[in-house]
Amino acid sequence: MSLSDATLLERIAAGELEAFGEFYDRHAPRVLGMLTRMLGRSGDAEDVLQEVFLQVWSRAADYDFHRATPLAWLIVVARSRALDHLRRRKLRGLPTDQTEQGTEDDPAAPVEQEETHRAVLAALARLPREQRLALELSFYGGLTHEQIAERLAVPLGTVKSRIRLGMGRLRTSLQPFSEVPSP
Amino acid sequence: MTREAPSPADPDERCAELAALYAAGALTAEECAEFERRLADGCTHSRAAWQEYRPVVAALAAAVPPVPPCPSVKQKLLAQASSVPRQPPAGPTAQA
Numbered sequence: 001m002s003l004s005d006a007t008l009l010e011r012i013a014a015g016e017l018e019a020f021g022e023f024y025d026r027h028a029p030r031v032l033g034m035l036t037r038m039l040g041r042s043g044d045a046e047d048v049l050q051e052v053f054l055q056v057w058s059r060a061a062d063y064d065f066h067r068a069t070p071l072a073w074l075i076v077v078a079r080s081r082a083l084d085h086l087r088r089r090k091l092r093g094l095p096t097d098q099t100e101q102g103t104e105d106d107p108a109a110p111v112e113q114e115e116t117h118r119a120v121l122a123a124l125a126r127l128p129r130e131q132r133l134a135l136e137l138s139f140y141g142g143l144t145h146e147q148i149a150e151r152l153a154v155p156l157g158t159v160k161s162r163i164r165l166g167m168g169r170l171r172t173s174l175q176p177f178s179e180v181p182s183p
Numbered sequence: 184m185t186r187e188a189p190s191p192a193d194p195d196e197r198c199a200e201l202a203a204l205y206a207a208g209a210l211t212a213e214e215c216a217e218f219e220r221r222l223a224d225g226c227t228h229s230r231a232a233w234q235e236y237r238p239v240v241a242a243l244a245a246a247v248p249p250v251p252p253c254p255s256v257k258q259k260l261l262a263q264a265s266s267v268p269r270q271p272p273a274g275p276t277a278q279a
């Protein structure tokens with residue numbers, strides 16, 4: 001039987017490289033998928049992937065089971081490292097906008113059959129266009145609500161509302177796929 | 184057009200707003216730090232709100248097709264990990 005993520009993190013915190021390898025194998029493709037969406041298909045995404053998992057290795061002892069599931073924690077860490085990377089790119093005058101890449105019409109995207117994946121795409125597709133756009137720009141595009149307001153030329157409060165409404169709808173429609181509590 | 188919108192006066196409402204925007208990755212660095220501080224300080228409203236949105240974070244990540252990393256990435260990572268000194272646990276604000 002495979003170990004839970006929480007158990008793996010405990011073992012990683014204790015310095016077990018084998019547990020670290022297993023945690024990596026389990027989640028790296030998902031994290032790299034997200035990083036590729038945010039950073040594009042250059043080697044940058046794999047560089048950031050390494051940073052993310054090195055952080056997991058060195059900070060696993062800080063992980064708080066009461067505050068986040070391992071996966072939510074990992075995604076927050078990955079997003080944060082990706083945003084750091086985008087900021088560094090911007091400072092160097094390199095392009096930062098990857099938001100033109102869509103999930104639904106990316107020709108390089110493999111056909112996903114997995115139930116959760118389909119359910120999430122369907123839930124996103126059911127959102128009003130402006131809510132979906134705001135969420136895509138923030139979650140995958142790495143833009144803050146201020147930057148989204150600027151880009152779409154709409155008031156800040158409108159952007160916040162769209163994001164909140166979109167997140168609320170997703171939460172409701174994805175209830176059956178809710179995370180399993182950590183042991 | 185993008186003037187600062189007033190933050191909700193109701194503290195519960197503020198927590199709910201921060202949690203939703205935090206989960207969506209839409210907060211500024213300062214707001215992010217504020218929300219993580221609330222979580223670290225044990226703010227029950229913030230924790231409850233964040234708990235509601237956590238599954239959406241994982242779900243949004245699941246909406247993107249997985250990309251298998253090049254095998255050399257894992258090799259490099261394991262080599263680096265075995266030489267990286269383990270940091271002592273930081274304060275509770277170190278992670279979300």
